[in-house]
Amino acid sequence: MAYQYDAIVIGSGISGGWAAKELTEKGLKVLLLERGRNIEHVTGYTTANKQVWEFPHRGRLTREMQETHPVQKRDYPYSEFNPDFWVNDLECPYTEVKRFDWYRGFHVGGRSLMWGRQSYRWSDFDFEANAKEGIAVDWPIRYADIAPWYDYVERFAGISGSKEGLAQLPDGEFLPPMEMNCVEKDVAARIKEHYQDKRRMIIGRAANLTKPINGRASCQFRNRCERGCPFGAYFSTQSATLPAAMKTGNLTLRPFSIVNRILYDKDRKRASGVLVIDAETLEIREYTARVVFVCASTLPSTFILLNSVEESFPDGMGNASGQLGHNLMDHHFRCGASGRMEGYEDKYFYGRRPNGIYIPRFRNLFGDKRDYLRGFGYQGGAGREGWGREIAEMNIGGAFKDALCEPGQWTMGLGGFGEMLPYYENYVYIDRSKKDKWGQPVLAIDCELKDNEYRMREDMKNDAAEMLEAAGVKRVGTYDSGSIPGQAIHEMGTARMGHDPKTSVLNRWNQIHDVPNVFVTDGSCMTSAACQNPSLTYMALTARAANYAVEELKKGNL
Numbered sequence: 001m002a003y004q005y006d007a008i009v010i011g012s013g014i015s016g017g018w019a020a021k022e023l024t025e026k027g028l029k030v031l032l033l034e035r036g037r038n039i040e041h042v043t044g045y046t047t048a049n050k051q052v053w054e055f056p057h058r059g060r061l062t063r064e065m066q067e068t069h070p071v072q073k074r075d076y077p078y079s080e081f082n083p084d085f086w087v088n089d090l091e092c093p094y095t096e097v098k099r100f101d102w103y104r105g106f107h108v109g110g111r112s113l114m115w116g117r118q119s120y121r122w123s124d125f126d127f128e129a130n131a132k133e134g135i136a137v138d139w140p141i142r143y144a145d146i147a148p149w150y151d152y153v154e155r156f157a158g159i160s161g162s163k164e165g166l167a168q169l170p171d172g173e174f175l176p177p178m179e180m181n182c183v184e185k186d187v188a189a190r191i192k193e194h195y196q197d198k199r200r201m202i203i204g205r206a207a208n209l210t211k212p213i214n215g216r217a218s219c220q221f222r223n224r225c226e227r228g229c230p231f232g233a234y235f236s237t238q239s240a241t242l243p244a245a246m247k248t249g250n251l252t253l254r255p256f257s258i259v260n261r262i263l264y265d266k267d268r269k270r271a272s273g274v275l276v277i278d279a280e281t282l283e284i285r286e287y288t289a290r291v292v293f294v295c296a297s298t299l300p301s302t303f304i305l306l307n308s309v310e311e312s313f314p315d316g317m318g319n320a321s322g323q324l325g326h327n328l329m330d331h332h333f334r335c336g337a338s339g340r341m342e343g344y345e346d347k348y349f350y351g352r353r354p355n356g357i358y359i360p361r362f363r364n365l366f367g368d369k370r371d372y373l374r375g376f377g378y379q380g381g382a383g384r385e386g387w388g389r390e391i392a393e394m395n396i397g398g399a400f401k402d403a404l405c406e407p408g409q410w411t412m413g414l415g416g417f418g419e420m421l422p423y424y425e426n427y428v429y430i431d432r433s434k435k436d437k438w439g440q441p442v443l444a445i446d447c448e449l450k451d452n453e454y455r456m457r458e459d460m461k462n463d464a465a466e467m468l469e470a471a472g473v474k475r476v477g478t479y480d481s482g483s484i485p486g487q488a489i490h491e492m493g494t495a496r497m498g499h500d501p502k503t504s505v506l507n508r509w510n511q512i513h514d515v516p517n518v519f520v521t522d523g524s525c526m527t528s529a530a531c532q533n534p535s536l537t538y539m540a541l542t543a544r545a546a547n548y549a550v551e552e553l554k555k556g557n558l
Helices: 014-025 063-068 129-133 143-157 182-194 237-247 298-307 387-393 398-404 451-470 535-555
Strands: 005-010 030-033 251-254 257-265 270-278 284-294 335-341 357-359 376-384 410-418 427-435 441-446 474-480 515-520
Touching: 005 014, 005 270, 014 030, 014 237, 014 284, 014 535, 030 284, 143 237, 143 535, 182 357, 182 376, 182 410, 182 451, 237 251, 257 284, 257 298, 270 515, 284 298, 284 535, 298 427, 298 441, 335 376, 335 451, 376 451, 410 451, 451 474, 515 535
Parallel strands: 005 030, 005 284, 030 251, 284 515
Antiparallel strands: 257 270, 270 284, 335 410, 335 474, 357 376, 376 410, 427 441
């Protein structure tokens, strides 16, 4: 048959942007489909240069915003500062069998415009854990398979960080690191000394440029990243991968295109294209291609596959194993400790650094053995309290005003990010009793933390307090605010990779076992979660899969 395109990429976020870049640069004619509107780089970031006092409600949500965004309002990401970056929940509902906080944005760039930008490599401790512990299935790759691709994506994306020589957190191709403030430097030195370098506090590894690359400017330390960066100083589809793909002349970008399902040619045993609903007109269109990359983000990608029902796939494309939709994971967090640091009253810091510190995992490694599997890392930082510290006192008068003219007490906090195991019973499925604005059925999500995660959280609290106290922090208190799946916005695992088609959806190249010209490279492909932020791994896996896809096309295998 005559194909309209060489490749179709579904989704324009972190993974989809990388797929579009790699495939177009290798000479393929690519259609990039995005279900939401287009956001142009720079001009589309309409609130990026506004001051707090220029917002009518100073960033707070109105009653109307709360009513139309009952899920998005549950946590901090959704605010008056960037309301158009988040979905209207009433238009795209989902079924919560158990509470799951699903934070979404329908637009070109997806969550690459709103992500936290923490960028960490995995190590073989992570890739080998399932096999060694008999959990779920073995990863079909190891660190050596992905390391060159980490190098590749780091150089292009621009990751700032320090080289540390840690086996559990491999070093990368880094731009110069951001600088810790004075309290963080001292706390880091004391932790390193107290634990004889078995625990180490480092500056975060962030996708924020500390020197210009590829026409993008250095980070301005404004800490307004969630509004979009007109300087292109953090990695996003708009600042980096989309311009590269457009430059080739091989890319067609089509926003307002909701992919309903993947089309299948049963004679060739290959996907032939996709069926699309126009988000504005509801017109149904079909696009054909030799290769399809599914990068819509974990749960939307899984919906598309589950909804791609054919005679050959009665339970969804790629679901011969029965694993599609299962093994949903997120990180669990909102748990740690904080306290006050005395003796630095004459010290301050400059700028609004959009990055914190990081303490790499140290539990269940190097001879340490706990009553749970896997481990956690910490993110956090030190700073001085602002004017809001006095409000609860309801003071008045000159002394009150004078107090607010001076910075407050130095505080230091550590918040844990823990690994969640892949449980078959944490899963999603299509609920056909409910429809979204565009007439599609919705996803139902049944997911919860289990005993292993709850036992881990005790250490996440207590270890944080112990380290802070060892570093001289006073009045240390622990906290556990509870963690609901979805809140970390690191959902993954519902179309996992594996060696065996009987127990996994994808092979070691991110291909669907039964449909080799369909590649899935977003978070749904993950076989376990580790405790590191996952987006850098999505980038590396996508670049690797795209390279392989082009090689296979040239060989006539797809």
